[in-house]
Amino acid sequence: MDSGWRLFLRTIFARAYPRLIGQQREKAWLFFETFLPFVAVAGYVYVYRAMQAPADYIGFAVIGGAMTAFWLNVIWSMSAQLYWEKDNGNLALYIMAPNSLMAILLGMALGGMLATTLRAAVIIIVGILAFHVSFSVSHFGALFAVFLITMSALYGMGMLFASMFLLYGRNMWQINIAMQEPIYFISGLYFPEKTFGAAISLAASIVPMTLGMDAMRQLLFSSGPAIGFLSVRTEILALVVLAIAFVTAAKYWLDKMERLAIKEGTLTDRRR
Amino acid sequence: MLNTFRRTFVPAAWLGWQVESSWTHPVMFLSFSAVKPIAGVLILVFMFRAVSHISSTSPLYAYIYVGNALYIYVAAILAGTSFSILDDRERYRALKYVYIAPISVPLYLFGRAVARFLTATIAVTITLLAGILFFSVPIGLLTTNWPMLISALLLGVLCMTAMGIILGAWTLTLRSEPHFLGEAVSAALYLFSGAVFPISLLPKVLQPIGFLTPMTYWLELSRRALLVNDVLQTPGTG
Numbered sequence: 001m002d003s004g005w006r007l008f009l010r011t012i013f014a015r016a017y018p019r020l021i022g023q024q025r026e027k028a029w030l031f032f033e034t035f036l037p038f039v040a041v042a043g044y045v046y047v048y049r050a051m052q053a054p055a056d057y058i059g060f061a062v063i064g065g066a067m068t069a070f071w072l073n074v075i076w077s078m079s080a081q082l083y084w085e086k087d088n089g090n091l092a093l094y095i096m097a098p099n100s101l102m103a104i105l106l107g108m109a110l111g112g113m114l115a116t117t118l119r120a121a122v123i124i125i126v127g128i129l130a131f132h133v134s135f136s137v138s139h140f141g142a143l144f145a146v147f148l149i150t151m152s153a154l155y156g157m158g159m160l161f162a163s164m165f166l167l168y169g170r171n172m173w174q175i176n177i178a179m180q181e182p183i184y185f186i187s188g189l190y191f192p193e194k195t196f197g198a199a200i201s202l203a204a205s206i207v208p209m210t211l212g213m214d215a216m217r218q219l220l221f222s223s224g225p226a227i228g229f230l231s232v233r234t235e236i237l238a239l240v241v242l243a244i245a246f247v248t249a250a251k252y253w254l255d256k257m258e259r260l261a262i263k264e265g266t267l268t269d270r271r272r
Numbered sequence: 273m274l275n276t277f278r279r280t281f282v283p284a285a286w287l288g289w290q291v292e293s294s295w296t297h298p299v300m301f302l303s304f305s306a307v308k309p310i311a312g313v314l315i316l317v318f319m320f321r322a323v324s325h326i327s328s329t330s331p332l333y334a335y336i337y338v339g340n341a342l343y344i345y346v347a348a349i350l351a352g353t354s355f356s357i358l359d360d361r362e363r364y365r366a367l368k369y370v371y372i373a374p375i376s377v378p379l380y381l382f383g384r385a386v387a388r389f390l391t392a393t394i395a396v397t398i399t400l401l402a403g404i405l406f407f408s409v410p411i412g413l414l415t416t417n418w419p420m421l422i423s424a425l426l427l428g429v430l431c432m433t434a435m436g437i438i439l440g441a442w443t444l445t446l447r448s449e450p451h452f453l454g455e456a457v458s459a460a461l462y463l464f465s466g467a468v469f470p471i472s473l474l475p476k477v478l479q480p481i482g483f484l485t486p487m488t489y490w491l492e493l494s495r496r497a498l499l500v501n502d503v504l505q506t507p508g509t510g
Contacts, residue, residue, distance in 0.1 A: 032452035
């Protein structure tokens with residue numbers, strides 16, 4: 001039987017596979033998860049057009065809309081996942097199996113990230129074609145690095161929430177709903193984060209999308225550096241710190257949850 | 273008739289309210305009801321602030337704010353009614369018992385929509401009050417044309433509930449829990465009904481969809497009833 005790192009890697013692959021392949025088989029989900037963010041993008045694009053905003057703002061709306069696909073994936077398919085598994089009765093099997101829960105979450109994150117990247121790419125391509133968005137990329141390497149680090153921090157946050165949300169019951173659903181628009185708002189997905197002023201922008205930076213979006217806007221659009229909150233270099237460093245912090249915290253909470261499960265003999269929220 | 277109403281509508285409304293609100297403390301429930309729509313409208317307010325050459329006294333600002341606030345009803349009632357049918361079928365597995373019970377099913381569904389209407393009313397009221405108090409939206413409570421606003425609201429809610437039931441009936445015939453459908457239709461109508469921008473901005477070929485949607489006229493009437501002056505009117509709505 002596999003064990004150690006081999007088991008860890010095989011678990012990651014096994015959990016990533018249904019995310020990457022299985023989700024693509026659910027054609028209706030595929031359509032709606034692309035269509036709904038795109039409709040929001042179109043709405044915001046027309047609002048900017050009604051305001052006669054500069055052309056780059058149309059691009060901000062398109063990129064912001066693409067990022068919502070990742071956030072939706074993180075909160076509904078990462079944060080809520082262990083809760084769904086508990087609901088379906090699979091969580092006990094996860095706990096009993098000899099593989100690491102951390103590897104399961106990493107696999108979910110990796111598969112979800114790749115699958116959602118395809119959806120986000122469709123939103124961006126359709127957005128470019130429909131609304132004639134033009135980019136002025138200043139540094140491809142930095143853009144790629146910002147995207148990867150943002151995703152690592154974002155899915156690290158999802159892993160942390162996944163372990164924390166297990167402790168909640170019916171309110172998990174409501175918490176997830178309440179974490180959509182408010183997070184789009186404080187992360188400045190559709191407008192420059194700088195509009196909030198320094199104090200609020202700094203507080204909002206705890207959500208990795210805030211700094212990630214700000215850095216991407218600076219690297220993608222000619223007007224980006226002028227409306228940036230911090231320098232791209234500082235934002236990359238902050239995102240690296242966030243990624244490490246979230247993954248470490250997720251590990252801590254998973255261990256805590258397992259200890260509670262062993263001590264109290266239950267994984268449900270009835271004891272609380 | 274009165275007996276049917278008492279046996280069907282009232283319990284359905286009570287049941288809907290319990291499903292919506294019983295998961296937490298009432299204060300927490302009110303906060304959760306308000307946080308999503310208020311954040312939605314704040315996105316638009318800050319988009320306005322980001323584009324600095326437009327002032328908040330522009331008629332467009334009030335048009336967007338009020339349209340977005342009122343659209344909370346559409347998302348809640350239209351998507352909510354169809355979702356409650358699916359919820360009864362897929363989650364609680366109670367729909368078949370509702371159908372064989374000696375009650376009026378359409379009246380039961382209208383009853384379920386009432387709870388969504390109430391929660392949406394809380395969110396709309398908070399959003400509009402925040403607009404008056406903090407975001408300089410020119411709504412005058414004394415100058416509001418209340419008869420027009422209330423008539424438009426009643427007709428609008430009736431249309432939305434009926435559309436929600438049609439949508440729910442359609443989703444019943446679909447496989448694999450089409451929970452996204454109500455949300456997708458209400459999102460599409462957000463574009464076509466001129467909720468946050470005049471439909472004259474849409475490509476010409478898409479504009480007729482807006483004129484065929486009851487929400488376009490309901491939003492237009494409500495804006496004209498609520499806003500004190502300089503109402504940006506949707507061309508073609510009379």
